[in-house]
Amino acid sequence: MEDRAALLARVSADSGTEIKDPATGEAIGRVAFGTPTDVAVAVEAAAKAQPGWAALSDEDRRAALMRAADAIEEHAEELAYVVSREQGKTMNGLGARYEAAGCAAWVRAAASTPLPVEVLVDEPASHVELHYRPIGVVGAITPWNWPMIIACWQVAPALRMGNTVVQKPSEYTTLTGLAIAAVLNEALPPGVLTVVTGAGDVGDALVRDRRVGKVMFTGSVKTGMKVVAASAGNLSRLTLELGGNDAGIVLPDADPRAIAEGLFWGAFINNGQTCAAMKRLYVPDTIYDDVVDALAAVTAKIPMGVGLDEDNALGPLQNQMQWNVVNRLVEDAKARGARVVTGGDPDTSATGYFYPKTLIADIDNSAPLVQEEQFGPALPIIRYTDLEQAIEWANAVDVGLGASVWSADRDEAAAIAARLQAGTVWINAHGPIDPRVPFGGAKHSGYGLEFGVEGLKAVSVPQVING
Ligand code: NAD
Numbered sequence: 001m002e003d004r005a006a007l008l009a010r011v012s013a014d015s016g017t018e019i020k021d022p023a024t025g026e027a028i029g030r031v032a033f034g035t036p037t038d039v040a041v042a043v044e045a046a047a048k049a050q051p052g053w054a055a056l057s058d059e060d061r062r063a064a065l066m067r068a069a070d071a072i073e074e075h076a077e078e079l080a081y082v083v084s085r086e087q088g089k090t091m092n093g094l095g096a097r098y099e100a101a102g103c104a105a106w107v108r109a110a111a112s113t114p115l116p117v118e119v120l121v122d123e124p125a126s127h128v129e130l131h132y133r134p135i136g137v138v139g140a141i142t143p144w145n146w147p148m149i150i151a152c153w154q155v156a157p158a159l160r161m162g163n164t165v166v167q168k169p170s171e172y173t174t175l176t177g178l179a180i181a182a183v184l185n186e187a188l189p190p191g192v193l194t195v196v197t198g199a200g201d202v203g204d205a206l207v208r209d210r211r212v213g214k215v216m217f218t219g220s221v222k223t224g225m226k227v228v229a230a231s232a233g234n235l236s237r238l239t240l241e242l243g244g245n246d247a248g249i250v251l252p253d254a255d256p257r258a259i260a261e262g263l264f265w266g267a268f269i270n271n272g273q274t275c276a277a278m279k280r281l282y283v284p285d286t287i288y289d290d291v292v293d294a295l296a297a298v299t300a301k302i303p304m305g306v307g308l309d310e311d312n313a314l315g316p317l318q319n320q321m322q323w324n325v326v327n328r329l330v331e332d333a334k335a336r337g338a339r340v341v342t343g344g345d346p347d348t349s350a351t352g353y354f355y356p357k358t359l360i361a362d363i364d365n366s367a368p369l370v371q372e373e374q375f376g377p378a379l380p381i382i383r384y385t386d387l388e389q390a391i392e393w394a395n396a397v398d399v400g401l402g403a404s405v406w407s408a409d410r411d412e413a414a415a416i417a418a419r420l421q422a423g424t425v426w427i428n429a430h431g432p433i434d435p436r437v438p439f440g441g442a443k444h445s446g447y448g449l450e451f452g453v454e455g456l457k458a459v460s461v462p463q464v465i466n467g
Contacts, residue, residue, distance in 0.1 A: 007078035008085060011178035019175055022088040023306040023316045023352040031174045034198040036205035039166070042194040043209045046137045046164040049191030054134045054162035061160055065111035067187035068156075072104040075183045079103070082179040083148055084307040084315075088353070093313040094269050103152045103180065106451075109435030110156035115456050120464075127467065132460035134162030135213040135237065139206040141227070143219045144172035144318050145273040145375075148180045150241075153450050154216040155184065155193060161460040163214070164192050168206055170219075171199040172319055200226075207231050214459060217241070218275075221399065221444045239448030239458050241275065242441060244401025245373050247394035248278040248430055249416065251387070251407035252286050259406050259428065260294035264302070266404060266430025267379045268357060271314050273322065276402035276439075278430040280370045281381045282390040288383050292361050295381070296341050299357050306352075317353040317376055326355050326376030329369040333380065338363035343378070365393050373399070387416075395421045400442030404430040 012019075012029030019029050053061070072079065080096035089095040121128040140154035151167055158165050169177020174197045181195045196202055200223070207215050207230040217227045218241040231238060248266060250259065266278040283291045307315040317323045323346075330344050343358030358378035360369060369380045384390040394403060403422035407413040410427060417425035423441045426432065433439055438449040448458050 002077065004077045004081040007075055007179050007182070008082045008175060011082070011175055011182055019086060021085050022318050023354075025351050028085045029175050031197060033171065033174070034196045034202055036198075036201055038196050038198070039202060039205040039209060042166045042196045043137055043139075043206070043211050045191045046166050046194055047211050049189070050134070050136055050162075050164040053159070053164055053189065053192050056162075058160075061162065062111040064187055064189070065107055065156055065160060068184045069104045069107040069111065071183050071186045072100065072107060072180075076100040076104070079148060079179055079183060083173075083176045086173050086175050087144065087147060088307055088315040088318050089270055090307040090309075090312045090315050092310050094265065095307065095313070095315070099146060099149050102149045106149065106152045106435050107156045107184075109451070110160045110456070113436075113453055113456060115453055129465045131463045131465060132161060132457055133463050135459065135461055136163060137212050138163045138165045138459060139209070139212040139215045140165050140167040141203045141206065141215065141217045141219065142167070142169050142177065144170035145270060145275070147173035147176040150218050151177060151180050152184075153455075154218070155181075157450070157455045158214075158216065158459040159188070159192060161456055163459060165194070166206060166212070167193065167195050168203050169195065169197065171197070203227075204230055207236070208234070210234055212236060214238070216459070219243075224444075224446060239450065240441075240446030241439075241448075241450065242401075242444060242446040243373050243375075243399055244275050244277075244441065244445050245279045245371070245397050245399050246276055246402040246404070246422065246430065247420070248281045248404040248406065249387075249390050249394060249420075250281070250283045250287070250291060251405065251409070251412065251416070252284045253408045253412075254287065254291075254406045255408065256287055256290040256294040260291070260298045262429055263291075263295055263406070264298040268299075268302070268314065268377055269431055271317060271355075272326075272374065272376045272378065273318060274431065276424065276431055276433075278379070278402075278404060279373060281379060282384050282393065283381055284387070284390075285383055285385045288381075292341055292359065292381055296359060299342055299359060302357060304354065304357060314357065314377065317355055320353060322375055323353045323355055326374055326378050329372060329374050330358055330360065330378050333360050333363055333367050333369045336364065336367055338367065338369075338380070341381075371397065391416065391419055395419075398444040401445035402426065402430065404428075
């Protein structure tokens with residue numbers, strides 16, 4: 001049998017900061033964190049490599065990315081092992097293997113999506129074409145929740161379009177960032193994809209580097225705003241995939257038992273540490289108790305524990321900071337008199353950042369657990385009597401990444417969906433994504449699109465050839 005720990009050992013440094021498994025506290029490797037000075041060196045190398053990479057034909061770049069996707073598949077179990085050990089997600093279910101498989105799928109999609117020259121005018125006296133040219137060096141900054149796949153979302157389209165990339169993984173999931181880059185680099189020429197490790201100061205230096213023409217940033221709203229400010233002097237192009245506080249609205253005609261599993265995974269995928277997870281659920285008074293009961297029944301069946309245990313479907317939170325956020329919001333909800341349906345009672349003496357699957361019912365819409373992004377396994381379920389009120393509540397936050405409507409009547413659901421301020425609104429689901437379908441946020445959830453042909457256009461400079 002292959003050694004699934006081989007890749008983790010390969011990317012781990014001999015000295016530096018010790019990295020611990022969030023489920024067990026066990027040391028899994030070391031990282032030598034970089035500094036802003038390392039950014040300059042990496043960008044220099046990327047700038048040098050870029051003209052050669054751009055000079056290849058689109059066919060050649062596509063072929064290299066296809067080989068990179070093959071490499072991901074060859075190392076899928078090792079990649080899954082790294083992300084499970086460092087991020088905490090389970091190998092099974094919608095966890096580490098699922099993330100590794102998604103990486104291959106998205107890299108393939110970036111390689112195979114057609115982007116033909118667009119003929120805008122074709123008349124006897126005028127011929128106008130729209131081409132998409134490389135930008136140059138792209139800076140790619142990722143968060144810690146889906147650390148492999150988000151890197152692929154940023155890196156693969158940028159490379160396809162003839163850019164080179166300097167990638168900065170989250171300081172919480174550096175080994176995973178190094179691992180996915182090492183595998184991609186098995187198929188890419190030297191200098192085309194470089195990783196710089198480090199924290200916010202390193203990300204900031206990457207954004208401020210004048211040779212970086214585009215920044216792909218995925219992370220919190222707060223940091224996104226810093227990226228906008230730091231990039232102003234360069235007028236860098238930006239794609240900002242920021243935080244969310246997605247609402248789900250159940251309509252009175254929905255069947256509670258039929259939707260319960262979809263509601264659960266919409267909210268609890270990756271333990272709620274997902275940008276477009278359902279983070280608040282609005283349920284009509286007429287079926288409120290039935291929905292809460294059905295959701296509680298599904299919740300009780302989902303095993304949580306160490307990610308390497310094949311029986312588990314949810315792991316720990318990734319870090320103490322996030323554990324504290326979830327705990328604060330749930331404790332506040334309890335103090336306000338909201339009803340704990342299940343969970344809400346973490347064992348603080350246990351090892352690992354485990355927080356129990358928590359459903360909070362009869363909570364006021366103004367509670368911080370509803371108004372703030374919890375990014376963890378605690379779902380507030382808000383009762384409504386007037387659908388107009390629920391729509392108003394759903395829209396009354398600064399962010400607008402995803403949303404969902406749950407109903408037996410698709411047309412009715414689609415009519416409500418059109419009124420929700422979010423980049424994606426799902427009907428009778430929450431969260432499924434597809435490499436052919438553009439993804440991005442509304443309001444403070446950011447701007448710019450990823451995936452599909454729009455995602456390719458976003459990492460290139462449009463050029464009109466007129467004549
Ligand atoms: P974060 O904003 O704290 O960090 C994200 C990245 O930015 C990290 O690599 C970090 O080191 C870097 N960074 C920090 N300060 C920086 C600065 N001043 N300049 C440049 N880079 C800097 O976010 P996080 O806690 O890692 O991730 C969780 C957040 O990300 C949540 O809000 C979640 O909703 C959001 N998210 C959004 C999407 C999406 O597609 N919209 C996807 C995943 C996560």
